[in-house]
Structure formats: C-alpha cells, structure tokens
Amino acid sequence: MKSLRIASVAAAALAVSACTTVQEEVKKEPVVVAPPKVKEKTTQDLFQEGVAAYDAGKYDAAKAAFTAVARKAPGSVGLQFNLGLTAEKQGQLTEAIAYYEAAHKLDPKHKPTLLNLGRAYRLQDRFDDAVAIYEEALKDPANEYDVELNNNLAVAYRLQKKFTEAEAAARKVLARTKDNPDAYKNLSLIYFDQGNYRLAEFISANAKKLDDKDPGVYNNLGLIYLKIDDRRTALGQFQKSVELNKDFAPGLFNIGAMALSYRDYEGAEKVLGRATELDPTSYEGFLAYAWALDGQKGRDPKKGIKAGETFERVLAIKPDQPDAICGAAWAYAADKAGWDKALKFFETCKTLKTTTTQDQQAIDNKVKGILAMQKQPAAPAPKPEEKPKPAAPPAGGPSLLDKVTDDAPPAEGGAQPAGNAPAPAPAPAPAPAPK
Numbered sequence: 001m002k003s004l005r006i007a008s009v010a011a012a013a014l015a016v017s018a019c020t021t022v023q024e025e026v027k028k029e030p031v032v033v034a035p036p037k038v039k040e041k042t043t044q045d046l047f048q049e050g051v052a053a054y055d056a057g058k059y060d061a062a063k064a065a066f067t068a069v070a071r072k073a074p075g076s077v078g079l080q081f082n083l084g085l086t087a088e089k090q091g092q093l094t095e096a097i098a099y100y101e102a103a104h105k106l107d108p109k110h111k112p113t114l115l116n117l118g119r120a121y122r123l124q125d126r127f128d129d130a131v132a133i134y135e136e137a138l139k140d141p142a143n144e145y146d147v148e149l150n151n152n153l154a155v156a157y158r159l160q161k162k163f164t165e166a167e168a169a170a171r172k173v174l175a176r177t178k179d180n181p182d183a184y185k186n187l188s189l190i191y192f193d194q195g196n197y198r199l200a201e202f203i204s205a206n207a208k209k210l211d212d213k214d215p216g217v218y219n220n221l222g223l224i225y226l227k228i229d230d231r232r233t234a235l236g237q238f239q240k241s242v243e244l245n246k247d248f249a250p251g252l253f254n255i256g257a258m259a260l261s262y263r264d265y266e267g268a269e270k271v272l273g274r275a276t277e278l279d280p281t282s283y284e285g286f287l288a289y290a291w292a293l294d295g296q297k298g299r300d301p302k303k304g305i306k307a308g309e310t311f312e313r314v315l316a317i318k319p320d321q322p323d324a325i326c327g328a329a330w331a332y333a334a335d336k337a338g339w340d341k342a343l344k345f346f347e348t349c350k351t352l353k354t355t356t357t358q359d360q361q362a363i364d365n366k367v368k369g370i371l372a373m374q375k376q377p378a379a380p381a382p383k384p385e386e387k388p389k390p391a392a393p394p395a396g397g398p399s400l401l402d403k404v405t406d407d408a409p410p411a412e413g414g415a416q417p418a419g420n421a422p423a424p425a426p427a428p429a430p431a432p433a434p435k
Helices: 002-018 044-055 060-070 077-089 093-106 111-123 127-138 147-159 164-177 181-193 197-210 215-227 230-246 249-261 266-277 281-294 301-317 322-332 336-349 357-375
Strands: none
Touching: 044 060, 044 249, 060 077, 060 147, 077 093, 093 111, 093 181, 093 301, 111 147, 111 249, 127 147, 147 164, 147 181, 164 181, 181 197, 181 215, 197 215, 197 230, 215 230, 230 249, 249 266, 249 281, 266 281, 281 301, 281 322, 301 322, 322 336, 322 357, 336 357
C-alpha cells in the first residue's frame, strides 16, 4: 500500500501542473518481480524426509524420498536396505527381497541386509535360500561365532527339518554366550518340532529364568501346552505374551487362531486383523484372517468379498498358495459383486494338485450356478409409490422383530500356531545417510 500511495501523490502533482502547462501522458512499464529461486533439495534433505516419513508410518512418502536419493547415489547399500525395510512395512515382501538382494550384491558383508534378507526368505518358505545366505556369511572367520547369524541359521535349519544341524547351531551360540535366551528359545522349538514337548517345556523354563519379560518365551510355552491339550493354560500363556507387549504379533496371532478353532469368527477377526497390521509380511497371518472373515459370509456376503481380498493379500506374499487360491474363489462367490473374480479363481483352483475330484465337482456346480444367475436379466427398478398414511400403532405397542442368524459354515481351512523365531525385527530406524 505504501507504493500505491506514492503513485497517487505523484498523479496529483501532475494534475496541478496540467493547469498551467500541457503535459504528455507518460506510460510506465509494469515492474516484473522475479519469483524467488526454489532451492533444490540435497540428498541429505531428501534422506531426512524419508526417515521422518518412515518414523511417522507414512511409508509411501518414505519410499518416494529414498528412491529419489537412490537415483543420485545408486551405489548406496544403506539406501537399498532402507527401501527393503520400507517395502516390508508396506507388506510387499517380494519387492523387499529385491531391494535386500541389491544391497547384498553391493556389500555381501552388510550384516543388517544378511539378517533381513534371510528372514524374508524364510517368510516365503525359501528355507534353502535362507540357509545359503547364513552359511556363506559364517564362512568369514570374523562371523564364525556371531550370535545373531548362528541363531538365525538355527531357525532356518529347524524349518528345513534338519534338527541335528539346528541344534548344533544353537549350541554353538551357548558355547560362547551361555546366557543367551534366544538360543534357548531355538532349542525349545527344535525339541517341540520333534514332538519332545516336555523337554521343550524344560528348556523354555531356562529361557524364562534368563528373561522373564520376553513375550516370545510365553508364546512358545503356549504352543507347548496346546500340543499337550492344555488349552486353558496355553491361552493364558499367549495372553501373557500380549500383556508384556501389546504389539506382539505372534501372540495375537495365536489367540486369534484359538478363537478360529472355536468358530468364534468375530473374535478371531478382531485379533487377527490387528496381528496383520503389525506384521504385514506373514502370509499365515493373512490366511487365518481370511478364514475368520470367510466364516461370516453366510450371514454377511460382504464379509466374503473382504475375505477374498484378504486371500489375495496372501498371494501377494506367497504366490500360488493353494488354500488362498481356492479360498478366494469360494469367498468371492458369496456376493454377486465378486462373481467375476470367483470364476477366475475357480478356474485356477480346479487345476491344482491339491483339489480332489469331489472338490472339482463342487466347483463345476458352483460355476454353473453363477453363470446361470449372471445370464438372468436384472430386475426392473420398483416404481415409486405414494407414501401410505402412517397406521396407528397396535394396542400392545410397537412389534419386536427377532433377529434370525444362520450358523456360519465352518472355515474351509485352519490356522497353524505361530512360533517365535528369534529373527531380528526390521531395524527401528533406517540406515545412515550416504555420503
């Protein structure tokens, strides 16, 4: 406003002069103010944006920032690792593996990458690949007695059913660090998998003495009590693990799996939904969550659609998982909005080796039914009617409608309890910025 006032005063002065002399009109060119130059973000700025977004749970923004930095520093191991970490948080396990593999290729000795890549392989049931990663790393004399690598190797061997090698790896840790609770948890699960439940219980008690605040110890005890058919005690142990850490996904998953076994589908849905939020890389968690939703489709067809979408989440983590393929077909068939997808999944399900002749006949009948209903013309929209005059309420007061609920069919699959492997969780913060 100050410049406008000055211009007005000048115009008034010219007007006064015009009374005595003839003045020519003076045209002034408008002053163009150049916009301020936008400072280009440095790699450090972008990296800090990525870290802040990651910490805030905004993983899409974190990925975009880390990707922008990676373009400028393509040889950075830390950035490839961070991208893998972010992809895991998004539930994109196959993508995470690709980033971890890129980081591993840049630096085969980068320990965080070794641990997370091996863990990701295990989550996809690629146990041979996990073992190969750990064994190669342990060939380095500096890593021979590395606690984390040996503990993770024990997990991978156990999942391969190579129990002798698994026990040897766990005892190798205890030879150097006799008070390592993770090694005891591994030993407990090794004996558990071989059916020696009492010895597994005894070993878990040793782990509990070393760290009575470790939710994994109580989770393992819950698995043991389930196997010896002490379900009440088992549930108490799972609940204890969640009391110690409300975000302990394995404990939540096992509570949900128990609810599912009792056909408490609503209770299972609530717990398993939370478990999959906390661990979006567990295909078993999503599979159990899908069955919990599927068990409710009889009374609410929309639950069938949600179950189908959840089965697809399983396939995003582990492609060609047969239970998820066939489960998605039957789930989507519950509502006409999912019929097109159901037909595609039925076509694949029918060709699977695990599909019996009886199942194939059931699929043929269901497909014929869907196709017949799709050919039927859509019902015409009802004509608008005049609103009737409100009737007088009955003398006995308003009538009460009893809600009729059909028993939901049993889930067409089951959930296996989740063990507690001492694999490292993804690092809480991304790796340092590249130079």
